[in-house]
Amino acid sequence: MIRIGTAGTNWITQQLVEALALSQQFTLAGIYSRHSETATAFATKNHAEASYTDYDEMLAQAKLDAVYIASPNSLHFDQAMAAIAKDISVIVEKPAFSNQREMIAFKAALAEHPNVRFFEAARHVHTPNFKAIETALSGLPTVQGASFTYMKYSSRYDKVLAGERPNIFTREFSAGALQDVGVYPIYVAVALFGQPSHVDLFPTLVETGADGKGVAILRYGDFDVTVSFGKTSNAYGLSEIYGLKETITIDSAGELTHVEQRAADGQATDLSQGDLANPMLPEVMDFARVLQAPDDPQNVRDYQRWLQWSLTVNQVLYSLRVSANLSFPADAH
Numbered sequence: 353m354i355r356i357g358t359a360g361t362n363w364i365t366q367q368l369v370e371a372l373a374l375s376q377q378f379t380l381a382g383i384y385s386r387h388s389e390t391a392t393a394f395a396t397k398n399h400a401e402a403s404y405t406d407y408d409e410m411l412a413q414a415k416l417d418a419v420y421i422a423s424p425n426s427l428h429f430d431q432a433m434a435a436i437a438k439d440i441s442v443i444v445e446k447p448a449f450s451n452q453r454e455m456i457a458f459k460a461a462l463a464e465h466p467n468v469r470f471f472e473a474a475r476h477v478h479t480p481n482f483k484a485i486e487t488a489l490s491g492l493p494t495v496q497g498a499s500f501t502y503m504k505y506s507s508r509y510d511k512v513l514a515g516e517r518p519n520i521f522t523r524e525f526s527a528g529a530l531q532d533v534g535v536y537p538i539y540v541a542v543a544l545f546g547q548p549s550h551v552d553l554f555p556t557l558v559e560t561g562a563d564g565k566g567v568a569i570l571r572y573g574d575f576d577v578t579v580s581f582g583k584t585s586n587a588y589g590l591s592e593i594y595g596l597k598e599t600i601t602i603d604s605a606g607e608l609t610h611v612e613q614r615a616a617d618g619q620a621t622d623l624s625q626g627d628l629a630n631p632m633l634p635e636v637m638d639f640a641r642v643l644q645a646p647d648d649p650q651n652v653r654d655y656q657r658w659l660q661w662s663l664t665v666n667q668v669l670y671s672l673r674v675s676a677n678l679s680f681p682a683d684a685h
């Protein structure tokens with residue numbers, strides 16, 4: 353069993369903990385929260401061994417193999433660095449780090465801890481439906497572009513409209529729509545097509561100064577990928593990958609819950625692989641597989657691939673922000 357601790361106690365950590373339980377590969381060894389009541393309640397509810405109000409104390413005392421970090425984005429770097437300094441593997445929520453400087457520094461530290469594994473929790477690219485998209489793509493005679501959309505109205509935008517500054521809508525926490533939801537379709541583009549040759553971002557800012565929605569263009573030489581993302585409105589249109597006469601359609605580039613291929617005559621074949629018991633279960637099973645057998649040749653290949661995706665996504669997100677002069681306080685350090 354893999355001994356894991358958690359940082360952050362919002363709903364995403366609860367979902368992760370339920371996926372860990374379903375996987376039967378993990379022991380919940382520690383829960384960290386800034387508040388003791390929250391830490392105790394979360395630990396009790398989920399049968400964790402111990403709770404902590406000091407993150408470093410959890411790393412020092414809980415005998416962890418891995419830590420899951422689901423704090424605001426701007427805190428990921430310090431929490432991940434502290435973990436690998438103790439040879440503890442890290443699963444960091446997307447987007448892993450605020451900028452390229454942090455990613456480069458983290459990668460250098462990772463090289464000094466060869467037994468540590470680093471995973472960015474990009475749940476959707478570990479799903480059977482993503483693999484179905486990859487397989488369908490490999491059968492297309494050519495690729496002429498893609499249009500990916502992920503837009504969900506955030507209840508926290510109500511707070512912005514009421515004059516508040518929720519973390520997820522602030523640059524101080526390296527947040528905003530690109531980081532929070534744009535990252536999903538960008539992950540799909542990078543995982544399917546690799547690193548774009550040029551990127552441009554057209555963000556719409558909200559009252560807090562962060563982006564609430566936007567359009568990103570990823571140029572790939574022969575074709576372009578258009579990404580529409582946002583937290584201030586809802587989108588219901590399909591995401592699409594254009595072949596020649598064939599098209600792959602996806603319900604949402606963030607959820608990937610329904611995938612179809614349209615033939616030349618428009619006839620649809622459903623490629624969806626069924627509902628997931630928990631949206632995070634496939635990634636949790638993948639991470640467990642690598643943590644338990646890191647030297648297995650297939651696991652080595654998969655790990656290197658996921659690591660490359662993470663590095664490239666970080667670079668694309670940063671380049672997009674640079675293209676639109678969208679800076680974070682974390683960029684100034």
Ligand SMILES: NC(=O)c1ccc[n+]([C@@H]2O[C@H](COP(=O)([O-])OP(=O)(O)OC[C@H]3O[C@@H](n4cnc5c(N)ncnc54)[C@H](OP(=O)(O)O)[C@@H]3O)[C@@H](O)[C@H]2O)c1
Pocket residue numbers: 359360361362363364384385386387390391421422423424425427445446447473475519520531532
């Ligand atoms: N993969 C997914 O589907 C998914 C979905 C949602 C979010 N996420 C990612 O998960 C991460 C957290 O997002 P979120 O929306 O849950 O963030 P959040 O609500 O702002 O904060 C998450 C947790 O971090 C702690 N925290 C909050 N403010 C803090 C502060 N000022 N200083 C230190 N700790 C603080 C809180 O835990 P305590 O009060 O217990 O310390 C809180 O529960 C982000 O990276 C986000 O992108 C991923």
